[in-house]
Amino acid sequence: MTRPAHIARIAEDDDEQFATNANGAGGGERYFNRELSWLAFNRRVLEEACNPAHPLLERVRFLSISGSNLDEFFMVRVAGLKGQLVQSVDRRSADGLTSGQQLTAIVAEADELIESQRNVWRELRLQLSDAGIDVLGSRTIDEILTIDEVAWLEKQFREQIFPILTPQALDPAHPFPFMSNKGLAVMFDLVRVSDNQPIRELIMLPSQMPRFLRVPGERARYVAVESLVKRFAALIFPGYTVTGGAEFRVLRDSDLEIDDEAEDLVRYFANAIKRRRRGRVIRLELESGMPHALGEALREELGAGHAFVTESGAFLGVGDLESIVDEDRPDLKFPPYSPRFPERIREFGGDCFAAIQAKDIVVHHPYETFEVVLAFLKQAAADPDVVAIKQTLYRAGKQPAVINALIAAAEAGKSVTAVVELKARFDEEQNIVWASALERAGVQVVYGFMEWKTHAKISMVVRREGAVYRTYCHFGTGNYHPITAKIYTDLSFFTADPRIGADAAQMFNYITGYVEPEGMSLVSLSPRDLRPKLVDLIDAEIENIRSGKPGAIWAKMNSLVDPAVIEKLYEASNAGVEIDLIIRGICCLRPGVDGMSANIRVKSVIGRFLEHSRIWAFGNGKMLPNDDAKLFISSADWMPRNFDRRVEYMLPILNPTVHDQILDQVMVANLIDNEQSWDLKADGSYVREEPGDRPFNLHRYFMTNPSLSGRGAALKGKSVPKLSLRRGH
Incomplete structure (x- = not known):
């Protein structure tokens, strides 16, 4: 049911x-x-x-x-x-x-x-105004701008904005119109001059309209479109006196119901996306100072009796301030950064397959470019010896680079399979578009499991080499998304290890044909065995303590929620295992409590880049870091949904150079960062770390130092500062 x-x-x-x-x-x-x-x-x-x-x-x-x-x-x-x-x-x-x-x-x-x-x-x-960037409200337009600039604004309003607007009277003959999710509108109270009759009018601002208009000139002056509507209300309502005007914004329930009895998943999601736009009102944001009666009227008209009503200040929808950041002021932004292309692949003349066959490679985004992933897929598409490509797509974004590579491969006659996840929240519509484009090109598109999301990020290329077939794999901790790869820190692992290739093939068969994997060599998958394997690894550290050896766990992820894993970590802490967790977002574990979690430390890193990689390390009888540590990368956070209702992978890192890069560089840098780190206390508060006399910024470190596994012989003479972990950093 x-x-x-x-x-x-x-x-x-x-x-x-x-x-x-x-x-x-x-x-x-x-x-x-x-x-x-x-x-x-x-x-x-x-x-x-x-x-x-x-x-x-x-x-x-x-x-x-x-x-x-x-x-x-x-x-x-x-x-x-x-x-x-x-x-x-x-x-x-x-x-x-x-x-x-x-x-x-x-x-x-x-x-x-x-x-x-x-x-x-x-x-x-x-501070923006002091720096030469003004954001003007309806009441400050005439105070700041010259007469000529106001005239320019009026001309722009008449020609570019006024034709798009549709004022609507609100009375028994004109019921309140539907407002879409994130809809922004201005409500006016007017009095008709001819007979002194009051009337209420609504103007909804189309979502396609830019939120801000920039006034020409060397000094940047931005005016929000709703401020223009207020300022030039007399042009919209001739013959009326404006007695009041206030903005409001609507947020609606925007998730999709998953019906496991849907006969056509694509058609179902296409219809569900349309229904989402009409979801129940969850939050109603009102401009500060809006009369209580007007707010109550809005709740009634919007059917928002159960909605949360908030006054959100003079600017509603602060997410739209992103457009101001586009102002051409490099002096007010982070210095531009150009990611490196792995030197190892350059040494092989750009031949990704030759470089991967020689040795496993890990690429650390965004410090190393996502272009290497695209180069891998493009080479696979163009290589006449490649016979098959299999690819998972969770969030590919609106950039078509990955999609185009798969289409080119299919058009070149290769067998191409794409597992497109339609249940990727807020990317469902774009993924349907990509799925259609891929199918038209001859790609075999599979939508995976009805009740599970395919969240694993894996690409698999089968290539004919002489009398044998070799499988090349890419495992990512992030999405195949060229834009987010510029700001998310993630790992891309490339390997030609035949054991991993065989495991990847079984994983794809599991998704496309429901063929249960048997005898997986290295890769663990949820919802099959990822949580049990993780629990076994924690138990092994507990056993090390009982055997008189050190016990240590390091883990980096976005969220830690799963109660079963939390309880196992508490058990490990009580046994004496030293546990360091780097949890960027949600953490339901309470650290530092005597008798429960005294040996657990939790930190969160928030900075220029979004920490997104999932990395887990287990001391294996020694304190971390050490060369024999058991090290894994994964697509999964430690949450019930990732363990029980998503297809995720956990992959051990066995190559010594890659092992050193991830453990001794990436993990140690995260642990010793003190310029953008917050420590979680037992009472739930987060306290920003103080750099003291030894400041360290992990993002700056990786922006200025090449990686280990991808640096190549050309950079061997360039020393990379060795990082060391000092307890109580």
Whole structure:
């Protein structure tokens, strides 16, 4: 039986809602709340907008990111909890809170976050003005601009904006129109001059319209489109006196219900995307100072009786401030960075296959270019000896480079299989477009499992070499997305190890034909055996302690939520295993508690790049780092959805050079970073680390030092500063 949409969604994301600890007792003593932990992460993002170490426009970017993050949080997470509450579903989070209790805490924290965003924007706006960038409101246009500049604005408004707008009276003959998700509108109270009759009008701002208009001139002056609508309201409503005007914005439930009985998955998702645009209103943002009666009228008209209503300051939708960051002011941005192309591949004349066959390679994005992944696929498409390509696609974005390479390979007569994940949240529509383009070119497109997302990032190329076939593989911790690869830190691992190739082939057969893998040599897959393998690795460290050897675990990921794994880490801590976790976002584990987690330390790194790679290391009888440590890369975070409802991989790193690069460089650098790191305390607070007299910025380190496995002979004379971990760094 199919569960209702909101219930199914929370179950998909959170089987931890039912979780208790090993002794049958859950609660806040052992776990932090997932939703509040996420809000704490977004608070850290917002704090970077206040960091004077960042250039001014980059601080505006952090503010924008915090706004976009919060929108998605309401559209998905809060919407799911609200659905539980409305449908009287009695479920508790791992920390013991009901849906209602969680929503109360979430809204209180979110309101504080919104107030902080307002204060940060107020300060940044003043600093932008001092730096020569003005963001003008409707009341400051005439104060700041000259008569000629106002005339230019009016001309632009008449010619470029006015024709697009559709004012609508709100009365019994004109019902309130539908507002799409993230819709922004201005409500006007007017009085008709001819008979002094009051009237209320609504103007919705089309989403395709740019949010800001830049006034020509050396000094940058930006005016939001809603401010222009207010300023030139007299042009829209001739014969009326404007007595008031206020902006509001709508967020809707934006997740998709997954019906496991759908007969045609593509058609189902195409229709579901259309339904999402009309989801229930979850949040109504009002301009500060909007009369209470008008706010209540909006709730009634929008059917938003259960929505959360907030006053969001003078600017609604701070995520749109991203467009201001595009201003041509390099002095107010991070210095441009050009990623390196691995020298190892250059030494083989750009032949990716020859370089990979000689030795495994790991590429560290964004410090090393994503172009190497594209080069691998393009070479496979053009190489007459390549007979087959298999590729997973979770988020490919709007850039067609990867898609074009697969199309070229199919058109060249190769056997090409693409596993396209239609359930990649907010990328469903684009993935349907890519799937159609691939099918037209002759690619065999597979959509994977109905109830599981294929989240593993794997590419597999089979090449004829003499009398044998050799398999080349790429395993990524991030998506095949050329844009995010410029700002996300991820690993790309290339290998021609026949054991890994055979495992990859079984994985693809599992997804495309439901053929259960047997005798996998190295790769572990969820939902089959990834969690049990991880638990075994933790148990091995516990056993090392009992045998009188050191026990140590390092793990880097985006989120740690899974109660079973958390409990196993608590057990390891109590046994004496030293555990260091680098968790960028959500962390439900409570560290540093005597008798439970005294030997566990958790930090979060927030900086110029988004830490995204998943790396796990186990001491194997010695303290970390060491050459014999068991080291893995993965596509999975430690969350119930990744273990139970997604196809993910875990891959051991056996090549010594690659092992050293990931463990001694990447992991150590993350642990010793003290310029953009936050430590999680037992009470749930995050405290920014103080650099002291030995500052270290891991992003700066990797931007200025070549990697180990891809550096090649040409760079062997260039020393790379050796990193060392000092406990209590």
